[in-house]
Amino acid sequence: MARIKGAMMTRKRRNKTLKLAKGYYGSKSRLFKTAKQAVMKSGQYAYIGRKQKKREFRKLWITRISAACKMNGMNYSTFINGLNKAGVSLNRKMLSEIAISDPAAFTALTEQAKAALK
Numbered sequence: 001m002a003r004i005k006g007a008m009m010t011r012k013r014r015n016k017t018l019k020l021a022k023g024y025y026g027s028k029s030r031l032f033k034t035a036k037q038a039v040m041k042s043g044q045y046a047y048i049g050r051k052q053k054k055r056e057f058r059k060l061w062i063t064r065i066s067a068a069c070k071m072n073g074m075n076y077s078t079f080i081n082g083l084n085k086a087g088v089s090l091n092r093k094m095l096s097e098i099a100i101s102d103p104a105a106f107t108a109l110t111e112q113a114k115a116a117l118k
Contacts, residue, residue, distance in 0.1 A: 020035075082112070
């Protein structure tokens with residue numbers, strides 16, 4: 001019986017890796033061995049980046065809310081505490097959007113938070 005060699009599958013696998021490495025600098029986009037390492041590392045960076053993206057957005061929202069609270073004579077932590085005691089359950093993303101687009105509504109929220117703290 002004839003021996004079946006794995007050339008076709010090997011070539012497919014290598015071409016897949018080289019396609020993923022397209023646009024990389026120098027030999028990382030041309031040589032399989034270095035391309036494979038670069039693709040693996042870029043995959044790790046992408047995985048980590050998806051987690052970091054969530055942290056960065058949360059930090060941004062908190063900064064925006066904090067700035068809007070300071071304009072209304074409050075700090076961030078007392079504002080969030082007041083909202084929790086008042087039973088207002090808005091997430092930080094929505095609070096930051098309200099702070100940017102509708103300052104009057106945000107002022108009403110700060111008044112509600114102040115009232116709940118007294």
